[in-house]
Amino acid sequence: MPLTLEDIAKLTGVSRSTVSRVVNNEPNVRKEVRARVLKVVRETGYEPDAAARSLVTRRTKIVGVIIPESVTAVLTTPFFSQLLSGITQTCNARHYHLTLSLLSSPRGADDMYRRVVRSGYLEGIIVSSTVVDDPLIPRLLDDRFPFVSVGRHQDKRVNYVDFDNVGASQMVVEHLLQLGHRRIATITGPQTLSSGLDRLAGYRQALEAYHVPVVRELIVEGDYTEESGISSALRLIPSEPTAIFAASDSMASGALKTLREAGLSVPEDVALVGFDDVPIATAVAPQLTTVHQPIERMGAIAADLLLDRLNSPSQGMAGVNRIVLPGELVVRESCGARVSE
Amino acid sequence: MPLTLEDIAKLTGVSRSTVSRVVNNEPNVRKEVRARVLKVVRETGYEPDAAARSLVTRRTKIVGVIIPESVTAVLTTPFFSQLLSGITQTCNARHYHLTLSLLSSPRGADDMYRRVVRSGYLEGIIVSSTVVDDPLIPRLLDDRFPFVSVGRHQDKRVNYVDFDNVGASQMVVEHLLQLGHRRIATITGPQTLSSGLDRLAGYRQALEAYHVPVVRELIVEGDYTEESGISSALRLIPSEPTAIFAASDSMASGALKTLREAGLSVPEDVALVGFDDVPIATAVAPQLTTVHQPIERMGAIAADLLLDRLNSPSQGMAGVNRIVLPGELVVRESCGARVSE
DNA sequence: GTGAAAGCGCTAACAT
DNA sequence: ATGTTAGCGCTTTCAC
Numbered sequence: 001m002p003l004t005l006e007d008i009a010k011l012t013g014v015s016r017s018t019v020s021r022v023v024n025n026e027p028n029v030r031k032e033v034r035a036r037v038l039k040v041v042r043e044t045g046y047e048p049d050a051a052a053r054s055l056v057t058r059r060t061k062i063v064g065v066i067i068p069e070s071v072t073a074v075l076t077t078p079f080f081s082q083l084l085s086g087i088t089q090t091c092n093a094r095h096y097h098l099t100l101s102l103l104s105s106p107r108g109a110d111d112m113y114r115r116v117v118r119s120g121y122l123e124g125i126i127v128s129s130t131v132v133d134d135p136l137i138p139r140l141l142d143d144r145f146p147f148v149s150v151g152r153h154q155d156k157r158v159n160y161v162d163f164d165n166v167g168a169s170q171m172v173v174e175h176l177l178q179l180g181h182r183r184i185a186t187i188t189g190p191q192t193l194s195s196g197l198d199r200l201a202g203y204r205q206a207l208e209a210y211h212v213p214v215v216r217e218l219i220v221e222g223d224y225t226e227e228s229g230i231s232s233a234l235r236l237i238p239s240e241p242t243a244i245f246a247a248s249d250s251m252a253s254g255a256l257k258t259l260r261e262a263g264l265s266v267p268e269d270v271a272l273v274g275f276d277d278v279p280i281a282t283a284v285a286p287q288l289t290t291v292h293q294p295i296e297r298m299g300a301i302a303a304d305l306l307l308d309r310l311n312s313p314s315q316g317m318a319g320v321n322r323i324v325l326p327g328e329l330v331v332r333e334s335c336g337a338r339v340s341e
Numbered sequence: 342m343p344l345t346l347e348d349i350a351k352l353t354g355v356s357r358s359t360v361s362r363v364v365n366n367e368p369n370v371r372k373e374v375r376a377r378v379l380k381v382v383r384e385t386g387y388e389p390d391a392a393a394r395s396l397v398t399r400r401t402k403i404v405g406v407i408i409p410e411s412v413t414a415v416l417t418t419p420f421f422s423q424l425l426s427g428i429t430q431t432c433n434a435r436h437y438h439l440t441l442s443l444l445s446s447p448r449g450a451d452d453m454y455r456r457v458v459r460s461g462y463l464e465g466i467i468v469s470s471t472v473v474d475d476p477l478i479p480r481l482l483d484d485r486f487p488f489v490s491v492g493r494h495q496d497k498r499v500n501y502v503d504f505d506n507v508g509a510s511q512m513v514v515e516h517l518l519q520l521g522h523r524r525i526a527t528i529t530g531p532q533t534l535s536s537g538l539d540r541l542a543g544y545r546q547a548l549e550a551y552h553v554p555v556v557r558e559l560i561v562e563g564d565y566t567e568e569s570g571i572s573s574a575l576r577l578i579p580s581e582p583t584a585i586f587a588a589s590d591s592m593a594s595g596a597l598k599t600l601r602e603a604g605l606s607v608p609e610d611v612a613l614v615g616f617d618d619v620p621i622a623t624a625v626a627p628q629l630t631t632v633h634q635p636i637e638r639m640g641a642i643a644a645d646l647l648l649d650r651l652n653s654p655s656q657g658m659a660g661v662n663r664i665v666l667p668g669e670l671v672v673r674e675s676c677g678a679r680v681s682e
Numbered sequence: 683g684t685g686a687a688a689g690c691g692c693t694a695a696c697a698t
Numbered sequence: 699a700t701g702t703t704a705g706c707g708c709t710t711t712c713a714c
Contacts, residue, residue, distance in 0.1 A: 052709090078419075089445075101438070389691080
């Protein structure tokens with residue numbers, strides 16, 4: 001049986017309250033007494049009971065990450081590994097615990113929501129990868145439950161962190177345009193996600209800025225997975241693009257495989273640009289030109305934002321925060337240079 | 342303020358206990374009363390307070406995953422994504438929550454250990470990726486804290502789930518031997534991890550079974566990362582192996598890149614075999630012969646093992662469980678066939 | 683500066 | 699089948 005405050009109190013010859021004060025680093029304890037208590041605490045390895053403490057303070061020091069998607073699909077994509085890594089770092093540093101909730105079935109989601117949000121065992125959550133108009137967001141808003149979204153959201157009341165996906169995409173596509181490309185295809189992300197929408201919007205804006213017509217045959221929707229990169233590239237080949245902009249590095253990787261199998265070389269025959277959130281793309285094709293987005297940092301920032309809110313005295317009345325991180329163009333070798341001459 | 346049991350009791354006109362019985366699905370409640378209570382519970386969205394419940398039951402329905410490694414290194418390797426995915430699936434299915442603890446600094450580890458293990462907020466943990474003789478294991482054993490290890494452990498008291506790394510490696514190396522290869526190199530995993538040791542052991546056993554001498558120049562130690570695959574392959578090339586066995590798919594991927602840049606083709610000049618825990622290797626080289634290990638399943642099994650223990654009536658006296666999963670040889674195309682003639 | 687007492691919301695005897 | 703009671707281990711007034 002673990003020790004209780006009472007045990008320590010008896011062992012030290014003081015009262016429960018005093019031990020509590022010491023353990024919580026509160027003032028109004030004689031130096032000498034504090035030292036004595038601390039000694040016993042250390043020797044016995046006493047640790048306050050989390051449940052008892054939470055019951056009275058109404059705080060658990062636990063935040064959750066909620067990802068409403070099919071479990072397998074999510075965790076295997078490098079994006080979440082990176083994101084989780086960043087979130088974890090912040091939580092560790094700030095002495096918070098992190099729980100992972102993957103809402104697989106929409107059925108289980110409802111069940112989970114209650115257990116997670118209503119039972120009071122989470123102080124706040126970080127939601128990621130919500131589709132546009134995900135019912136989760138309004139629900140959290142209704143419940144006035146503290147949360148931060150990874151990915152922008154329409155609703156004015158939502159705190160979020162996001163990349164400048166429009167800007168990043170525009171940047172990399174304009175790079176292609178500057179190289180002289182005019183038949184630029186794109187493999188988009190899911191058009192149910194804001195990042196998918198934004199990356200396509202950036203593509204469009206770049207073309208429009210250069211007065212290049214946007215044609216349907218050159219736009220294929222993928223779902224961020226490598227498989228979709230493969231199949232999308234396959235559908236694109238007949239249209240003979242001179243360049244392809246893939247909206248995720250996994251899809252770029254898939255597209256690359258397809259192009260190679262089709263006997264096309266990159267970037268000589270087809271220039272390929274994309275993202276390199278993670279090492280995959282560059283592992284497959286070191287010559288790929290990409291936009292870099294520091295996902296890990298975004299995770300850390302999201303967690304910081306959440307914890308700041310939870311621990312601000314004004315508790316939620318602090319106004320809405322929106323943080324948009326820029327991407328960084330990384331040009332490698334002479335991607336598509338040939339075409340520009 | 343959230344509702345309490347008492348509130349529901351008043352609203353329904355029964356006592357707290359009865360509501361408690363209904364909420365916990367206990368018997369001894371009249372059907373009619375149960376229905377009435379349930380109705381109010383649903384309408385109000387009442388959810389029992391987790392802290393209060395834990396305080397009395399001494400159970401939190403939370404288990405943790407502890408990974409004692411540098412945060413970044415860990416989460417970016419696909420192994421953990423897969424593992425976490427499996428663990429999550431089990432936890433979701435069995436209504437447990439999952440917390441993630443990455444013990445980054447050995448300093449923070451100590452601190453974390455107490456908060457996590459002694460505060461009673463976790464019922465049990467899954468440890469992964471411990472180095473051989475990690476102090477964490479004896480400590481958990483001492484504290485009689487319920488845990489399951491992912492990866493075998495010497496200590497007879499440890500419950501674990503692991504792959505048959507020796508067998509799998511032996512299998513894939515013997516495949517090379519059957520093809521006629523005699524100068525087979527290996528890029529090993531970290532020799533501080535049991536998987537690293539075992540995969541090298543399997544390599545050795547295969548060679549010995551074929552009476553092929555094990556030579557030092559053909560053995561290079563990597564650390565499972567792609568970068569180490571690159572540098573290791575570089576060091577191996579002067580020894581002119583006809584085949585390389587990489588002890589992880591990330592390293593196989595790195596080795597492949599190096600070989601290609603050195604103007605060597607795979608598998609014609611050098612046969613390359615490895616693992617395909619994750620899609621990376623096959624994405625890079627579809628013709629790679631590999632051993633497949635179902636990591637996700639291993640995670641699910643580890644979690645099941647832990648939860649079974651936590652919920653068994655005998656509570657820990659149930660004997661030690663060790664589960665070893667076989668790998669599966671996946672031969673693709675005619676890897677290295679040329680040599681066999 | 684310290685102790686006594688109340689009570690957080692729940693479950694688990696024990697009555698009835 | 700249902701209500702009453704006594705805590706679980708802690709924080710937090712409030713006396714002193």
